[in-house]
Amino acid sequence: MTLSLACILAEAARRYPDRTAVVDGPLHETYAALWAGALARGAALRELGVGPGDRVALMVPNTVDFPRAYYAILAAGAVVVPVHLLLTPAEVAYVLKDSGARLLLVDRSLAGAGAEAAWLASIPVVSVGGPEGAPEADAAWRGVLPRLEDTAAATAPLTTYAIRRPEDPAVFLYTSGTTGRSKGAVLTQLNLVMNAVVNAFDANDVSSEDVVLGCLPLFHAYGQTVAMNTTFRVGATLVLMGRFRPERALELMTEHRATIFHGVPTMYVALTEAAARQRPGPLALRMCVSGGASLPLAVLEAVEKHLGAPVFEGYGLSETSPTATVNQPQFGSRPGTVGHRVWGVDVEIAVPESDPPAFLPAGELGEIVVRGHNVFAGYHNLPEETAATMADGWFRTGDLGTRDADGFVTIVDRTKDVVIRGGFNVYPSEVEDVLMRHPGIGQVAVIGVPHPVHGEEVCAVVVPADPAAPPEPAEVVEWAAARLGRHKYPRQVEIAESLPLGPSMKVLKRELRRTVTPATGA
Structure with missing residues (x-):
């Protein structure tokens, strides 16, 4: 049997040769x-x-x-x-x-x-x-x-x-x-072909007449699969935007009569604020899809008010191609949830770290596990880490959630300490490793704190190497910015005398999250 992800574009060219695939500025x-x-x-x-x-x-x-x-x-x-x-x-x-x-x-x-x-x-x-x-x-x-x-x-x-x-x-x-x-x-040909097919025909009901505004970065699983590959699978049109600017996004929506928008919560916050300020012309949007982080209900309501389209929130990871669950028109949408499992994929709530997974009844909190055509082949050259994420064919997401009696899944918390800033994953240990090279830092713990625009902001809690001469927070930010990607470095630095430790001497990050003041501003 043969299968190539390249067939997504090859078949679209065969079926819809003269239809516009991509709009990039003046280029069609x-x-x-x-x-x-x-x-x-x-x-x-x-x-x-x-x-x-x-x-x-x-x-x-x-x-x-x-x-x-x-x-x-x-x-x-x-x-x-x-x-x-x-x-x-x-x-x-x-x-x-x-x-x-x-x-x-x-x-x-x-x-x-x-x-x-x-x-x-x-x-x-x-x-x-x-x-x-x-x-x-x-x-x-x-x-x-x-x-x-x-x-x-x-x-x-x-x-x-x-x-x-x-x-x-x-x-x-x-x-x-x-x-x-x-x-x-490592995502296979089957993983990505199936995820595009399922997103197009089962999860979101996309057609060749749709115009999709592509503001999500295409190097990311969400933009790559849900926006680009799904759009090409049905022969629809993808309008590309190199750098997301809410005012310009609204102009493109109006100019190209966009019917579908994919975004992360920070984009929706900016869009609704811009729409409230400038009152865009008549929009043709019929569907908005949100992922990457939890979408606050207030933001969802603002999208429906200012953009006039329902929002279907979903959930997935790079390891699941990415879509695992989404609010789907066929099953109805339930705000505050990430919807139902997609076609051909099983999603269960299990006792954390159980092997094989011990599934929990409806309403109980546990780890979200996924099985199906969307689950990756493993981590490249890391067999032990791959094995640690799999249990009897199920992928352990590391996320805590519930599933109600109607099948709607809700994300409650993450068992891993991942910070999701503007839809991008930031991993604290990587940031901590860099910050510990700063001569003025003796100890550091990186956490995510709530942020009104980015969802979460990266915050570094620093114990000075010399208590009598602590580093200036602004200097730490500047130092980190020169050594880390723009989405990773901490914008907020807190100086502390010590870090809270548990019996095993591990830093109690939950205590830091409880005591650190949430971030504000842009």
């Missing part, structure tokens, strides 16, 4: 043109030595070049390793080395950072997008890096995509673990 790219571009670039990758099963890293923002390169990698039979654009070059280099990437494809606007990361990882780097000397290119690197498009122009395009099997890897999504070390979640 048809499905036929998008697939032709992917086949040409896939041939260029082959010319550069990329073969089936090789990993190719992709460092590109939300432009048409992302799907072109993404599907080019898949068409060549290779594995896509999307790179988080907020990482530092050193962090990118870790992803490149750990994944075993053979090549880095980098947008010309990010060429400097990409070249530095590739140099640190000792792999070649090739730029994508824009003609030579394009104004958006990183000026210092104009003409220095080879361009994928130049190789494609001198090479005959692929005639079709490479044959793959359902269990073959399609994408590595890097997500940090409780140890702080980034882990590559």
Whole structure:
């Protein structure tokens, strides 16, 4: 049996060749043109030595070049390793080395950072997008890096995509673990094809007539699967937005008659505030989908008031492709919940750490476990950590929740100390490891504190190395910002005499969360 995620775009080009696939500023790219571009670039990758099963890293923002390169990698039979654009070059280099990437494809606007990361990882780097000397290119690197498009122009395009099997890897999504070390979640061809199909036809009821506003970063599982792949599966139109700005998002909704919007709670907060200020023209929105973090009921109500569309909140992780549950039109929507399990996926509430999982009755609190076509193949080169997350075929999410008698799942808390800032996961141990290198810090604990815009803010509680000369909080923030991705560094620093410890000498972060003042501001 064969199956490739590349068929998502290939079939859309066959069925809807003249329909607009992507809108990127003034560019309206048809499905036929998008697939032709992917086949040409896939041939260029082959010319550069990329073969089936090789990993190719992709460092590109939300432009048409992302799907072109993404599907080019898949068409060549290779594995896509999307790179988080907020990482530092050193962090990118870790992803490149750990994944075993053979090549880095980098947008010309990010060429400097990409070249530095590739140099640190000792792999070649090739730029994508824009003609030579394009104004958006990183000026210092104009003409220095080879361009994928130049190789494609001198090479005959692929005639079709490479044959793959359902269990073959399609994408590595890097997500940090409780140890702080980034882990590559291996998602298969079957995982991602099925998640796109289920999101399109069972969870959200998307049609080829829909216009989807794509503000979510495409390097993230949510934007990649729920927005891009799902849209292409049905031949709908994806309107891309490189950097989310609420006022501009409202303008795009109006201009393109967008019918579907995918976002995280921070986006919805900003959108409703902007809509209340500027009163946008008539909107065609029929559905909003929320994920990445819990959506406050007040925000949901504001969306329905100002944008005039129902909000369907869902739940998932990188390891579940990502969608596991969502409020679905067929089952009705229940505010405050993340809805029902999606088609072909089982979701249960189990006694934490039970193996095999001991399931709990309706209404009882336990760990959410997931089984089905969406569950990943494991963490790349980490068999022990993979085994620790699986129990009798069930994926342990590490999240606590309940399921009521009607099947609606509610997320209650996280057993892991992950901070979700603006829809991005931040792992405290990784931040703590960096902060402990600061000469003025003796001890540190990183927690998430409530924030009105970002959902949670990263907060570092610091015990000075010298109590007589504690570091200034602003200086710690600046120091961390130079060493961590923009979504990771703490914006709030609290100086403390000591950290609360339990009997086993572990820091009691729940006590810190109880005593630290919640963050405010932007």
